Amino acid sequence: xxxxxxxxxxxxIKTIELSDVVFAAEISDGLIYHAIRNELANxxxxxxxxxxxxxxxxxxxxxxxxxxxxxxxxxxxxxxVWVGGGIVFGPKPRDYSYSLxxxxxxxxxxxxLSLKLKxxxxxxxxxxxxxxxxxxxxSESLSVFKGDLSRVVLIVSSDDVSTxxxxxxxxxxxxxxxxxxxxxxxxxxxxxxxQEDAAVxxxxxxxxx
Numbered sequence: 489x490x491x492x493x494x495x496x497x498x499x500x501i502k503t504i505e506l507s508d509v510v511f512a513a514e515i516s517d518g519l520i521y522h523a524i525r526n527e528l529a530n531x532x533x534x535x536x537x538x539x540x541x542x543x544x545x546x547x548x549x550x551x552x553x554x555x556x557x558x559x560x561x562x563x564x565x566x567x568x569v570w571v572g573g574g575i576v577f578g579p580k581p582r583d584y585s586y587s588l589x590x591x592x593x594x595x596x597x598x599x600x601l602s603l604k605l606k607x608x609x610x611x612x613x614x615x616x617x618x619x620x621x622x623x624x625x626x627s628e629s630l631s632v633f634k635g636d637l638s639r640v641v642l643i644v645s646s647d648d649v650s651t652x653x654x655x656x657x658x659x660x661x662x663x664x665x666x667x668x669x670x671x672x673x674x675x676x677x678x679x680x681x682x683q684e685d686a687a688v689x690x691x692x693x694x695x696x697x
Contacts, residue, residue, distance in 0.1 A: 538578025
């Protein structure tokens with residue numbers, strides 16, 4: 489399929505051929521769900537920890553004798569039924585991350601790019617870089633496309649440190665290289681801007697089965 493390439497002034501300057509396999513794929517809600525779930529699980533720190541009855545501070549002495557007091561039996565103050573006692577089945581540090589098959593990830597990215605293009609939320613823009621690494625310059629470059637949108641994703645063709653640094657302090661912008669995408673950010677983006685060279689590389693990278 490052919491689509492417009494826009495200049496940073498928002499004007500159509502030429503057309504580019506996009507792969508139907510990547511940008512006109514069948515949209516799979518299941519693949520999108522699993523890709524986002526995987527990314528969120530991999531982000532979890534998993535450091536939550538609660539102390540058991542063996543770990544809380546407190547005496548191991550029996551508070552009172554077993555019989556004759558009229559009170560319930562008690563072995564020590566660290567029992568879970570006491571205030572300040574241990575926690576039963578509380579959280580312990582664990583690793584929530586897991587791997588997702590490469591084919592599923594690529595299928596999810598194809599679904600997301602196709603979905604955004606179908607919703608007219610995806611545009612191909614001319615190649616540009618922010619060599620200075622300044623946030624102000626990046627903001628000015630994308631001002632035409634930003635408008636009132638709250639979330640914008642920019643997909644670049646190379647791992648340009650300066651360009652990524654320029655976009656780092658913009659709360660509404662996320663910058664990704666074509667081969668290091670984020671399903672979560674793509675799904676919730678109001679607009680996806682793909683640099684011309686990145687679009688060409690996406691044709692090959694995600695066109696693989």
